[in-house]
Amino acid sequence: MSRLWRDRIQIFLAPERLDWVRLKRGLKPVQVAKSTAFFEPAAGVPIWNAAMQQLEKVLTEAAGTEVSVILSNHFLRYAALPPQNEITTPEEVKSYAEFRMREVYAERVDSWVISISDWSPVDGAVSAAVPHDLIMQLEQMISRYDCKIKIIEPYLASVYDRWQAQLKGDKIYLAIIESGRICIAITHHGKWQNIRNQRILHNAADDLLAALDQEVIWSGTKEITEFVYLFAPEHPEITLPQESGWCIISLPAGKVSALAHYPSAPTDHSELNQCPA
Secondary structure (H helix, E strand, O other): OOHHHOOEEEEEEOOOEEEEEEEEOOOOOEEEEEEEEEOOOOOOOOOOHHHHHHHHHHHHOOOOOEEEEEEOHHHOEEEEEOOOOOOOOHHHHHHHHHHHHHHHHHHHHHHEEEEEOOOEOOOEEEEEEEEHHHHHHHHHHHHHOOOEEEEEEEHHHHHHHHHHHHOOOOEEEEEEEEOOEEEEEEEEOOEEEEEEEEEOOOOHHHHHHHHHHHHHHHHOOOOOOEEEEEEOOOOOOOEOOHHHOEEEEEOOEOOEOOOOOOOOOOOOOHHHOEOOO
């Protein structure tokens, strides 16, 4: 079947939730279904097992579709690749990414699949790693239902690519908050500096502020007011104190809306997302 004439299933896969939409086939696909499933991960098994069980239920009713998957940052590990003028070939970039990943995560890299964003010797890139077993299970399950994979991408990559044109400034802090996790991507003058991907230990606002302040200390420079682009659809009421020195620029921005299968808040999180003055 031609991909043009397949219905499309777009999925956000996380340890405790699965969001999906179905688009009717055609030149201008129309959304015909949207749903979210919440569940508890089981102990003693990979953290994606419960999500994969829910995904199979979706695919049972969606055989023959084209499937796009965004993977929660819970499943990803990242490393910034600072620019290196002498690294130019794809082989050199791959070796550089593997070196940086192993430098941070040691032998765990051996069980991961590493991908790399567009490399620039001037600006660098970002490398992302996802467990090989998760990718293999996704590919096998999608194939079993006669579906075709359009893309499997990290949450960070999806958000960054979607709003890259709206990210302005010599220093860019992009924070993505989902249930239980904060991911912060940092560039200075367009050059990749760091990717921080950590669990939320207290509440989203407190942990965001602490992480941002640490990144500024490590950078060695702090403006009177720093700006952070924030995409936190599961935490719509998050705020930071005025005296913190941080100003939130909320995403979505401009005419670019959030994708329909991005996660959103199921309940009021206002009490959990205030950072006390």
